[in-house]
Amino acid sequence: MTVRLVVVSHSAKIADGAAELAAQMAPDVLILPAGGTDDGRIGTSLEKVMAALEQAAGDGVVVLTDLGSAVMTAESAAEFAAGPESVLLADAPLVEGLVAAAVAAQTGADAAAVKDAAEAVYRPPVHPAEAEHVHQQPPDATGDFELVNQAGMHARPAAKIAGGLSGMDADVTVNGADGASMTELMMLAAGKGTVLHVEASGPDAAKAVGYLERLVSSGFGEP
Template identity: 55%
Template sequence: MTPVGLLIVSHSARLAEGVVEVAAQMAAGVPLVAAGGTDDGGVGTSFEKVMEGIVAADTGEGVVVLTDLGSAVMTAESVLEFLDDEQRAKVRIADAALVEGAVAAAVASKAGAGLEGVARAAEEAVHGAEAEEAPELTEPTESAVLTLTNPLGLHARPAAILAGRLSAFDTAVTVNGVDGQSVMALMALGAGQGEQLVVEASGPDAAQALAFVREQVEAGFGEH
């Protein structure tokens, strides 16, 4: 399964390229495309660049579009009107903070989240956004108590890894009572090194989801 692509639409070519550079450091291998500035190199947005960017970013699993200002959203929406139904169904314009949203979305895509999961990760990275309520778990549940070993604990990158990948499972998951598929909810826990995570899951993929969380926590999210 190829990762969901991201298109960064900005009024500034350098700003779009900079956001792509930052996101790429967190999620190598995710299709990241910059569509910044006008066709003649000025400040503004370009219909043609956005159209070409959507095509370039889509490797089969769809594209999440992030924008800097309202007129960039308008340009992206105009492009969607010219796509056929099949193409349009594979594009989401996220209502997200550009940098934070791009980083969260890129990590979620890298972790294997689908189109909706990646868009959700971007939107929940907006400062002050409320995470959704934790899902109700139905029996039988899988559960484990895990101890964080990585130096920075459950910060943005591990939270996005967990939320992004868990979104791809057919399961409901809570971590210390919050939605395990929500980047913002996991970050809000403020769980540091040495603290315990109570993970509970229910649904057809509960065992696989719990095994993934255990694997990531015990490996320190690759940060040791």
């Protein structure tokens, strides 16, 4: 059973739209929107969020929110949930965080790893000068892979890379960008034909490079 996701927004349209977008990248993940008030106004509804958490109940639920009061509503709903310890709130931007979380859940990651995948897109990029000091030792595994999909490194490929790597015990860079950060990967603006240089260190280094090789060579499942 995959981790389930709940989207709490002040707007029903935003919650529905974000869930629809993420579902395109994670068809096997249950993503439940809980947006707006019970009477269709802008705001949040404790009852809506509680109902979504009840429907999502299982091995793990990760909740993403938009604005401050949505966080408070989600926290209150989690306290009333049948298994509050299985409900995790992610501190992440709603859309990017949800997409990254959905992709991580699709790969079978547990709730903690799904939450971390969502929050990874919020972390600021590492300054190049800092990176030089971090990578004093040569990487444990490397690879060079050419982008073959027509659209290159857009949101879906970036989410698949970041989501998959989030569950591995490895530090990975792709052309110098943090492989676990959807935002940094998208900022590469790498088009079709670009060669991605991958460096990985850690126990899962070879596994991570192999994962990237399969994704890139298959065109991320795109034309």
